[in-house]
Amino acid sequence: MPVLLENPPVDQKEWMFTVLPNQLQPRRELPGRIYGKRITFTAAAITLEIGELSNNRILQDDDPSKFIAVSFGGLRFPETLLRVTGEYITRLMEAGLYLNGVKYRFYHHSNSQLVSPLCTALPWWSLTMP
Numbered sequence: 001m002p003v004l005l006e007n008p009p010v011d012q013k014e015w016m017f018t019v020l021p022n023q024l025q026p027r028r029e030l031p032g033r034i035y036g037k038r039i040t041f042t043a044a045a046i047t048l049e050i051g052e053l054s055n056n057r058i059l060q061d062d063d064p065s066k067f068i069a070v071s072f073g074g075l076r077f078p079e080t081l082l083r084v085t086g087e088y089i090t091r092l093m094e095a096g097l098y099l100n101g102v103k104y105r106f107y108h109h110s111n112s113q114l115v116s117p118l119c120t121a122l123p124w125w126s127l128t129m130p
Helices: 057-062 080-093
Strands: 003-006 035-041 046-054 068-072 098-099 101-110 119-123
Touching: 068 098
Parallel strands: 035 068
Antiparallel strands: 003 046, 035 046, 068 119, 098 101, 101 119
C-alpha cells in the first residue's frame, strides 16, 4: 500500500500525488467484483490502496477507474479541536485531489455513506464526458 504523504499538515491546501502505474493495478481480480482506487486519510499518513469497491449504481454504470473511494474514518488530528479536521476535509472537497496529474473532485455520497466516513471522488474530466 503506497504512502502518498506521511504526517499530513493540518493546514494542507493541496493534495497532489504521483504513483507508479503498476501501483494502480489490483493484485488479483475476482470475476463479478468491482476494483478501484481507495485513499485513506489519517493523521499519520495518506495511503493509496487498490481493492474492491462497493457495488453501487454509479460504479455499475460507469468506468470504475474514473473514481476514487476516499475514507476519513481514521482522520483526527491530535491535540486539535474536531473542527480542525472538518475544515481540513472541507478544503480537500473544495480543492480536489490530483493523482498522476488527473484532478478528482468530490462527486457525491450515498445514504449509507452519510453514516460512514467514506465518500467517492470523480475525475473532473469525466463529468463532461458523454
